[in-house]
Amino acid sequence: MMTMKTPNGAAWRDLGRRSALLLLAICLASGTASAQDKGTLDPEPLPALAKPNDPATPAKELFGRKSEPAPMAARTIGFYAKGCLAGALALPINGATWQVMRLSRNRNWGHPSLVQFLERLAAQAPKTGWHGLLVGDMSQPRGGPMLTGHASHQVGLDADIWLTPMPDRELTRPEREEMSATMVVAEDRKDVDPQVWTPAHFNVIKAAAQDPKVQRIFVNAAIKKALCREAGSDRGWLGKVQPWWGHDYHFHVRLVCPSDSPECTPQPARPADDGCGKELSHWFTDAVLHPKPDPTPPKPRPGPRMADLPPACRQVLMAP
Numbered sequence: 001m002m003t004m005k006t007p008n009g010a011a012w013r014d015l016g017r018r019s020a021l022l023l024l025a026i027c028l029a030s031g032t033a034s035a036q037d038k039g040t041l042d043p044e045p046l047p048a049l050a051k052p053n054d055p056a057t058p059a060k061e062l063f064g065r066k067s068e069p070a071p072m073a074a075r076t077i078g079f080y081a082k083g084c085l086a087g088a089l090a091l092p093i094n095g096a097t098w099q100v101m102r103l104s105r106n107r108n109w110g111h112p113s114l115v116q117f118l119e120r121l122a123a124q125a126p127k128t129g130w131h132g133l134l135v136g137d138m139s140q141p142r143g144g145p146m147l148t149g150h151a152s153h154q155v156g157l158d159a160d161i162w163l164t165p166m167p168d169r170e171l172t173r174p175e176r177e178e179m180s181a182t183m184v185v186a187e188d189r190k191d192v193d194p195q196v197w198t199p200a201h202f203n204v205i206k207a208a209a210q211d212p213k214v215q216r217i218f219v220n221a222a223i224k225k226a227l228c229r230e231a232g233s234d235r236g237w238l239g240k241v242q243p244w245w246g247h248d249y250h251f252h253v254r255l256v257c258p259s260d261s262p263e264c265t266p267q268p269a270r271p272a273d274d275g276c277g278k279e280l281s282h283w284f285t286d287a288v289l290h291p292k293p294d295p296t297p298p299k300p301r302p303g304p305r306m307a308d309l310p311p312a313c314r315q316v317l318m319a320p
């Protein structure tokens with residue numbers, strides 16, 4: 001199991017000074033789990049909560065116990081990192097050119113627009129030289145905060161796609177729980193690993209970024225560096241790709257708010273340029289590459305409570 005690099009205080013402050021809005025928009029995308037957290041073949045059912053109606057109960061404890069979607073019309077409610085999802089669809093665990101990983105997590109749920117996007121990208125993948133998609137976490141059946149991992153992925157519009165092409169066969173259940181994705185970042189963190197990175201990696205990320213429904217893609221800064229270098233003159237899509245901590249093994253695709261979801265809170269736009277200049281070089285400064293260890297260990301955060309989420313999430317949670 002790997003742990004994600006989390007930003008230390010200095011790096012946060014520095015980044016915040018550069019662009020408070022940007023930070024606000026993206027900090028919530030950071031999480032602690034990754035494709036590298038292994039799953040299990042027989043997940044233990046979670047014990048019932050003693051006081052589920054206690055307003056102090058973290059919402060993740062409630063949404064984390066829902067194994068079926070809310071049978072309502074599909075809509076996303078709230079913000080990517082503070083919301084929920086009604087009428088979710090599951091991405092089938094096997095398609096011609098995709099397979100879902102870590103089935104024990106039960107996180108292959110999304111707004112129909114996310115399921116359609118993944119099917120669209122999977123169909124396109126072989127034409128780009130990428131054999132097919134290994135899909136990691138999407139959302140829980142009713143979205144909402146998760147007991148482990150991501151701060152975002154709450155409204156059915158985020159999906160993690162492994163930087164490992166799909167093998168030419170159906171993966172077994174144990175493989176889907178235990179197989180590791182591919183680390184594409186070089187050991188010095190300054191670039192991609194040339195032994196691992198291929199033109200197909202570039203192509204599949206570009207294909208995702210060019211999809212009109214894609215709002216943003218999060219990758220490790222070294223990956224963004226490679227994309228900037230290899231993009232040539234066709235650079236319009238690069239601006240959607242944002243460096244972020246922890247995306248060494250997968251890329252994270254975030255879709256725009258669907259038209260059927262007036263309660264979906266959109267994400268502020270990124271700067272209009274390709275992001276290959278100052279913003280990118282900041283990620284390779286010593287302060288970011290080699291952050292000083294924080295002397296105070298981070299406090300565990302319980303995350304939002306029901307009262308912190310949009311009121312409609314209560315109906316999503318309580319639906320039969």
Ligand SMILES: [Zn+2]
Nearest residue numbers: 150159160252
């Ligand atoms: Zn993600």
